[in-house]
Amino acid sequence: MKYNRKLKILHFVYDHPDNPWVGGGGALRTWAVNNILSKRHDITVMCGAFPEALNQEKPFKVSFLGKAKNYLESRLKFIWQSRSIDFKPYDIIVEEFSYYAPIFSRFSKKPAVTIIQSNHGFKALNYHPFYGWISIITQYFLLPQRKSVILVSEHLRSAISHKTLISIIPQGADIPDNLPSDSQDYVLYLGRLDVQIKGLDILIKAWSQIPSNLSDTFPLYIAGGGDEDKVFELINLTGAKNVRLIGRLDHNDAMAAIRKAVFLCVPSRMEGSPVVIYEAFALGKPIIGNSIPALKDVVPHGKAGILVPLENSLAFKRAIEMLLTDAKLRLHLSKGAAQLGKEFNWDKIAEKQEEFYFKTANIFYNK
Template sequence: MIPKELEHARNINVIVFSPRSASNSRAGGAEKYLHEVITRIVKAKFLVVSSSEREGDHKATSYSEYIVSKNELFFPMNLIKCVRLAKHFDLITENVSKFPTIWPLILSKLYSKPFVIIVHHIHGKMLFRELPLPIALLLYIYEILSLKIYALFATLVITVSESSRKELIKLGFPQDRIKVVPPGHFSKRETIFLDISKASYPLVVYVGRVKRYKRIGDLIKAISIVKKVVPNVKCVIAGNGDSKVYEELKELTRSLGLNSNVEFRGPISEEEKIRYLKKAWVYVMTSVKEGFSIGALEAQACGTPVVGYEIPGLVDSVKNGETGFLVPDGDYVALAEAMIRILLNEELRLEMARKAMLSASNYSWELSAEKFSMHITGVLSEVS
C-alpha cells in the first residue's frame, strides 16, 4: 500500500530520483536540466523524488514532486519511503547530480524495471578542490566504484555532452547505451533575441554558482591584467554560492586594488541574469570542469562571446575562435589576453556575437525534451 498523498502516482509511468529539487536553494545546472526537460514531455508522466528546504513553483508544471527530505544529505536514507512506491512505475530513473545513490538501481532490479541514469559530468579530481582530503578521497573512490556498478546494470545513460560521454566510456559504460542530449537555453526563447543592447562600457560578466571549483579568483586576477590595457573595464560576478568563497574573492579584489572594477551581486533573479548577459561584452568561465555549461550557452544566446579555459564541457558549448576563445587550462594571463582582444576589437566582438547567437539557435529545451523523450520511449518499447 502506497502513502495516501501519493495515490495520484498510480498513473505516472516514470519515477525520477533526484537528490535536489529544482526549488532547492542549492540547485544547479543538473536540476535545471531535469526540470526544463521533463516539463516539456507530454508522452510520459513524471514523479520526481527529491529534497528541498522550500517549495518552488514547479507544482504548476506537468510533473509531480515528492519531497522526502529537507536536507539532501539525508536523501539516500529517506528513499526507503519509496520502496513500495517504485513498483507502480514503468521506468526508474536517477538524475545523478552529485553521486549515485544506488537505491534506484536496487529498486529497478527488485521490480524488474528498466533503469535510466542521467549523468551531467563526473566530479573526479575536482573533489579535492572543494573538500578536505579524507572526505574528498572517500567520495572520489565511491564515485568511481558506484559508476562502474551502474555501467554493468543501467539500461540507458543520458548525458549532456561528448566530453561526458568519453568519460563514461572510460568507466566501462557500453557506447551503444550512452545517448547525448545537450541542454537548451531559457524558458521563453522567443523573447531573448529582442532588444539586445550592449553596455556603453567594457563589461565582463560571470553569472553562475560561486564555488571553489569555478576558480573565479582566476577571473579576478585576469581583470587586474585587463585593467592595465582597458582601464574602464567593469566585471560583474553574480550567483548563488558559498559565503566563504565570496569573502575570499572580495579579499582578493581588495588586495589587487580592483574595488572600482569588480562588483559582486550575489544571488540574482532570472530577469537580472538575462539583463546582464545581454549587456555584457564578454562572458567568462574558469571552471575546472563543466558538463556542458548552460551559462555559456545562455551567454551566446544573448550575443555575448565566451572566454574560458579549454576544459570538458566548454569545448562542447563554445566554438573556439568563432563564438569565443578557449585558452590553456589554468592560464589566467592567456585568459586576460583573450578578453583584451575582444574588448578592444569591435569588429571581432560583433562577428563573434553574431556567430554566438547563430550557434545557440541550434539548442532549445524543446529540442532537448524531444530527444530525451525519444530515448526513454525507445527503452520502454524494447522491454515491452
C-alpha cells in the same frame, strides 16, 4: 509490443532551482525538459530538501525527501529516504546522477535512465580531499551498474567504462520574451561562487591586470550564490578594480544580465556542460573560458569564443583585453555564438530525451 504510450515517470534529482546550496544545471535541465514532457506524460520529481522548500503540483508534481536545515543533512536524507519510495506505480525511473547523493534506481525493478552531467574522477580529491572519495567510490562502483545513460556532452564518455545504452543529448536554453535591450556595458560571470571548481581566482587575478581605462568603462559583474567572503578576499588580495557582486539572480534576471553583457567569462577548472554557455549563445554572447573538455566540446575557439590554457590568468587577461578592444572580433564571435544558439532548443532536446525513455522502456518490457 512497442512501448509508446503515456508514461508515468519518477524523476530523481537532488537539486532544485531554488536550492540555496546548489541550484545548478541539473535542476535547470530537469525543469526545462519536464515542463515540456508533462504535456504528454505524468511526471513526479523527487528533490533534496532545503529550508522553505514547497511541494508543487503543476505542471508536474515536485516532492522533497525529508526535511533538512543544512546541506549535509539534506544530501543524506535524499539518499536514505529514496530507498523507501514505492516504485510500482511508475513505468520508468529517471535519475540525474549525483556523485555525492546516488539513488539506487537499479533496485527498482523498473527501466531506469541515468543522466550524467559531469565526470569528476580522481580530480574530485583536488577540491574535496575527504568527500572526494565518496565521488570516486560512486563513479567506479555504482555508475557501472547503470544500463541506460544520457550524457549531456561527448567528453563525458570517459565516465562510462562499461557496456551500456548511451545517448548524447546536450543542454538547451530557455530565453524569456521581452528582455531589455542589448546595452553591452559590462563583462559577466554567472554561476556558483565556488572559487576552486569555478575558477574565480583565475578570473579575478586576470581582471586585476586589466588596464584601468578598460575596467573603468566595462566593470566585471559577478552573479551567483555561494561564498561571497572568499570572493571579496580575492578581490582585496589581488587589488582588482571595479568588480561588483550582484548576488544570485532568478532565471529572468539572469537572462537579462546575459543580454546586457559584452561577453561571458567561464573560468571553470571542471565542468560537465554548463547551461550558461548555451544561454549565452542563444543571446548571441561569446564566451571566454579555459580550454577544458567541457568547453572544447561546445565552444568553437575563434568562432563563438576564446579558449585559453587552464591555470593561465595572464592568457585569460589577454583574451579579455582583446575582446574589449577589438569591436570587429567581438562582432564576429557574437554572430558565431548566435548561430550556434539556434541548435540548442529545449523542445528538440525534450523530444530526444522522450525518445530515449521509450527506447529504454521497450528494451526492458519486451525482453
